[in-house]
Amino acid sequence: MKHLRHLRKYFVRYRWRLAVGIFFILVSNYFGVLAPQVTGFIIDYVQRALKLPGYQPKAEAANYDVLVQRFIDTVEGREYSVGTIVAIAGVTILVLALLRGLFMFFMRQTIIVMSRRIEYDQKNEVYAHYQKLDAGFYKANSVGDLMSRMAEDVSRVRMFTGPAIMYLTNLVALIAMTVFFMYKRSPELTLYVLSPLPLLAFTIYRVNTVIHRRSEALQATLSAITVNAQQSYSGIRVIKSFVQERAMEGFFEANSEKYRRDATELAKIESLYFPSMALFIGISTLLTIMIGGLQVISGEIRLATIVEFVIYINMLTFPVSAIGWTASMIQRAAASQKRLNEFLHTEPLIVNPEEAQKPALHGAIEFRSVSFVYPNTGIRALHEFSLSIRPGEKVALVGRTGSGKSTVVQLLLRLYDPTGGEVLVDGVPLRRIDLAHLRGGISYVPQDGFLFSDSVARNIAFGSGTVDMESVRSAATAAAVHNEIMSFPKGYETLVGERGVTLSGGQKQRVSIARALAKPSPILVLDDSLSAVDTRTERAILDHIEAYLRERTSIVITHKVLSLSGFDQIVVLDEGRIAESGTHDSLLKQNGIYAEMYRSQLAQDDRTAI
Numbered sequence: 001m002k003h004l005r006h007l008r009k010y011f012v013r014y015r016w017r018l019a020v021g022i023f024f025i026l027v028s029n030y031f032g033v034l035a036p037q038v039t040g041f042i043i044d045y046v047q048r049a050l051k052l053p054g055y056q057p058k059a060e061a062a063n064y065d066v067l068v069q070r071f072i073d074t075v076e077g078r079e080y081s082v083g084t085i086v087a088i089a090g091v092t093i094l095v096l097a098l099l100r101g102l103f104m105f106f107m108r109q110t111i112i113v114m115s116r117r118i119e120y121d122q123k124n125e126v127y128a129h130y131q132k133l134d135a136g137f138y139k140a141n142s143v144g145d146l147m148s149r150m151a152e153d154v155s156r157v158r159m160f161t162g163p164a165i166m167y168l169t170n171l172v173a174l175i176a177m178t179v180f181f182m183y184k185r186s187p188e189l190t191l192y193v194l195s196p197l198p199l200l201a202f203t204i205y206r207v208n209t210v211i212h213r214r215s216e217a218l219q220a221t222l223s224a225i226t227v228n229a230q231q232s233y234s235g236i237r238v239i240k241s242f243v244q245e246r247a248m249e250g251f252f253e254a255n256s257e258k259y260r261r262d263a264t265e266l267a268k269i270e271s272l273y274f275p276s277m278a279l280f281i282g283i284s285t286l287l288t289i290m291i292g293g294l295q296v297i298s299g300e301i302r303l304a305t306i307v308e309f310v311i312y313i314n315m316l317t318f319p320v321s322a323i324g325w326t327a328s329m330i331q332r333a334a335a336s337q338k339r340l341n342e343f344l345h346t347e348p349l350i351v352n353p354e355e356a357q358k359p360a361l362h363g364a365i366e367f368r369s370v371s372f373v374y375p376n377t378g379i380r381a382l383h384e385f386s387l388s389i390r391p392g393e394k395v396a397l398v399g400r401t402g403s404g405k406s407t408v409v410q411l412l413l414r415l416y417d418p419t420g421g422e423v424l425v426d427g428v429p430l431r432r433i434d435l436a437h438l439r440g441g442i443s444y445v446p447q448d449g450f451l452f453s454d455s456v457a458r459n460i461a462f463g464s465g466t467v468d469m470e471s472v473r474s475a476a477t478a479a480a481v482h483n484e485i486m487s488f489p490k491g492y493e494t495l496v497g498e499r500g501v502t503l504s505g506g507q508k509q510r511v512s513i514a515r516a517l518a519k520p521s522p523i524l525v526l527d528d529s530l531s532a533v534d535t536r537t538e539r540a541i542l543d544h545i546e547a548y549l550r551e552r553t554s555i556v557i558t559h560k561v562l563s564l565s566g567f568d569q570i571v572v573l574d575e576g577r578i579a580e581s582g583t584h585d586s587l588l589k590q591n592g593i594y595a596e597m598y599r600s601q602l603a604q605d606d607r608t609a610i
Ligand SMILES: Nc1ncnc2c1ncn2[C@@H]1O[C@H](COP(=O)(O)OP(=O)(O)OP(=O)(O)O)[C@@H](O)[C@H]1O
Pocket: 139, 374, 376, 377, 379, 380, 381, 399, 400, 401, 402, 403, 404, 405, 406, 407, 408, 528
């Protein structure tokens, strides 16, 4: 329950709405508890007026509520016939029911609407916090988990801030009011009637605990089925090509079978819930009639009192039966809020520095003896890495897979902070530069060339804020993808991604290069962004974007060394250390790793040319 304390700020924010909602609950219940009294009065009145047997004039004082008493005084003060008074009482009961319903409507309008607002605020809070968290956090948590916290957990918390609070307040108000009026009428009968309640509460609690446990198990099985199905759809091409449909069906069937079993178990225990409720309510009614009947015979109470009590007990049936699921709503909300709090209390490792600087960026980059160990795996990706790049230089990072090339770029973007040494841009350490200013100054093309499910134009203009078609087109032309875009059904307005056109790996990479080129910035980073094109196309693209590269400092990570002759510096990484560095010619002369890579790729290129 302590986890739900996090919601206090929302209740404070919406305190007036909550207060008005609680007021409506009180008013609607007040009208609710008046109706049995009017019924009681009318039975009393008819017995008295028609001198029916069993009327106890000396029985307990009527003790009506002020409003009901005023109604009685008014109708009895006039010379109405019995029939008219009965009719007036009937209409009054109807009006009371309408008033009760009206205030219930207001109650829902305030409390449920408040819960929707809290849900909206909370989703925004979670989303905004996700955006602040660092790359390490995203490595450590699965996308599915992040999504389910944002959707499912926030919805479960809403069931607490809305329905649970509403039903609970309603229950407390109704019990307080009915018990008050019952007690005023006959304290002794009230005690008898309410005596099964502790047993009822205990049974509800026990049954509910089991229901809660079983529905949690059911939920977990459902998640497993969802993950199973999601993986099957995403990996459908692999499944089909490896002819593994049967095996996947087998997994699905096993999970579904477990779900069926769990659901049946849950249904069994749930089917106990309402009968046991009905049993206790039945016992209460029985006690009222039996003990009340005896008291009527002995002249202690009036017949009308029994009728009033029976109506009160029936009014309590629904709110009391709601105790179980209200309690489980609260338990679930507390568990969900706990999960949300785990993320909300996670502090991003990369934060904007206090007194952040915004130096004019020209593109000078320096790595000073930088070492880096990935926090989640403990892998040492860089050792004492030093590199100095002047503004406007073209630098290539090459090396075997896993040698640390992408890590260099991640440190430059400050997705991680180095564990040793320092990275500087234009002489200022990254830790002192405003994060948005730094990242705004770097155009980055990631390895996987991620594109959003949106039009090609908006994907290319992503980093520039507005879609300026001229710069979009010239960036796409430079990235050698303009002609292909024009051949798509709707040109630049063609949708890409899940529901749109499926781009080839090479097209995706070139669109994401265009996106980086369209963003005006002094530093350009291509992280193995041309891996899906052949060496000649890579050379052609690098020539095409030459005009863009000339204006910026560029870092190009590549496995293809054939296209690197025009680069100012080529750095060869090996197991996180610089193995060689220099220009294309000087590295060939050194006759080391680079020369070896060059020769083998040249031979391969010759073979494909033949
Ligand atoms: N997010 C990460 N968490 C943990 N370890 C990582 C992470 N990213 C990379 N590594 C590890 O760090 C080392 C360097 O990886 P890095 O991605 O920098 O190499 P790379 O030279 O870019 O490789 P490739 O050419 O295959 O992209 C590898 O051993 C890799 O397994």
